[in-house]
Amino acid sequence: MIEVGIVGGTGYTGMELLRLLAGHPQVRVRAITSRGNAGTAVDDMFPSLRGHLDLQFTAPDAETLGRCDLVFFATPNGTAMQMVPELLEAGTRVVDLGADFRLKDLPTWSQWYGMEHACPDVVEQAVYGLPELNREAIRGARVVANPGCYPTAVILGYLPLLEQKLVDASFLVADCKSGVSGAGRKAQVHTLLCEANENFKAYGAPGHRHLPEIRQGLAQIQGSDVGLTFVPHLVPMTRGMQGTLYARLTGQANLQELYERRYAAESFVDVLPPGSHPETRTVRGTNMCRIAVHRPADGDTALVLSVIDNLTKGAASQAVQNMNLMLGLEETAGLQQIAVLP
Template sequence: MIKVGIVGGTGYTGVELLRLLAAHPQVQLTAITSRKEDGMPVADMFPSLRGHVDLAFATPEKAKLAECDVVFFATPHGVAMAQARELLAAGVKVIDLAADFRLKDPAEFEKWYAMPHSCTDLLEEAVYGLPEVNREAIRKARLIGLPGCYPTSMQLGFAPLLAQGKPLVNEASLIADCKSGVSGAGRKAEVHTLLAEAADNFKAYGVKGHRHLPETTQGLQAIAGGRKVGLTFVPHLVPMIRGIHSTLYATILPEARDTDFQSLYENHFKGEKFVDVMPAGSHPETRSVRASNKLRIAIHRPGGGDLLVILVVEDNLVKGAAGQGVQCMNIMFGIDETAGLMHIPVLP
């Protein structure tokens, strides 16, 4: 059994980790931390876990995280980098769901997250936890920086186009028009996520620059073999609890007009258990992936022209966060990658 600890288990990604790991056939939930809720049974805060999780929250000092095999950080940015070095020295693998180990350039991290990076020596070692792109590196890793929810949808949506030996689309002007449910903002109390503010409303935000942009560009350029990629990313907040719908646009180059893009995507993701390339002309819905680790993609070429439209849906809390973390853990420990993750999406 894999002994698992969770730091910061009181947020939405924390409770998703608990939901997934409690049902994982090869996991023993060993510790979960919260300074504020020290001593409170997890099931008192999250009644959905009654009968499934018997742990109580504890401070990090009491939790004995160094006795775990792997520790997940479901915490605000800046927490994991303060504790990662000590855990790694104790032989514990670390999976961070925040941004501490996503960006390779510490100056970029400080620019977008308004804090200096406190363990830059670990950035080179950290592996970006996108299994469909970095599976072999994840297999050997002891430190994972998990992708953000938006970046997961954008990178997997564009990946088949960029992973070819030569450009198929204008890589300097990719566009991502993305929408997320309010749970993407976390469980903290903020005015813009109040029911009276978010319901019956739809708005863009972060148009000038969103912190997921440098992470996504870094990943896309890596997929493209180092070629420079230009991306315009516009996120939106929609009045639903969970889910991401990303509509991606790419202009097909003249020399690639005869490409069968449907087959390109199907072949690229052939064998991937958590990426579903849907039949041509499909329109995936966010509810078709709710509470699952599945990401669905559909390819469109309106009017048979030179604009390619890629539709991507995922659950921001599962494939966009906790589920992807469990997927990485499975790979790191050499067990079935799908273990604990084959939940059927919830309808309605």
């Protein structure tokens, strides 16, 4: 049985990790940490897990975590980089759901996250954890940087077009919407019910910290820098995310066939039939990304619709997918949930 630990288990992504790992056939959660809730039973905080996990939150302890096969960090940015080097020395593998190891350019990372990086050497060896792009590198990784939610939806949406050099990579537009849970579980005015309900707004238009991450991923596919306009929006729903992606075509191809062929072997990317419009509710609580591709009026614009659950494929379930790859397990293990409707 694989033993794992979770650092920072009281947020939405930590809760989703617990839910998924509790149902994983080959994994046991050895430790889950929270400085502020040490001694509290997990099922007291998350009653939905009653009968599935008999654990208490504990203070982070490197010795205990170092006895795990793998540790997940579901912590604020800047936390994982303080503990990861010691865990690596102990032979423990790491999946960080925060942003500490996502960006390879450290001055850019410091600009967006407002601090100096504590372990640049670990950044160099970390693998960006988008399996559909970096599967083989993830298998051998000791540290995986789990992608952000917006980057997951956007990169998967653009990937086939950029691989085949079919679009003008200097002018890409990603118009994205996310449910309120993407802001995390902490109390904030803009996520209060009376503020977010019956409201719709853009944010981060001058610049969002996921922008350099998305550009980095797209540049890896393209083989050169890309020009991307990225505008996120907050929508009054709990979870779910859609990327509406635009690109100017420069080559000829049957876009439907292109996407179906590229993702035919991917368990967690579903290319919908021609003319479809994916819905966020069809991926709720799953590790699935559903994609539809259009060419409006047979013009020169490729329009891609990409939907995921921001808490699962955009965070926790993708982290479990990465864990499965890193530890030599079946990639789909523990990730076969069907979305709950309505």
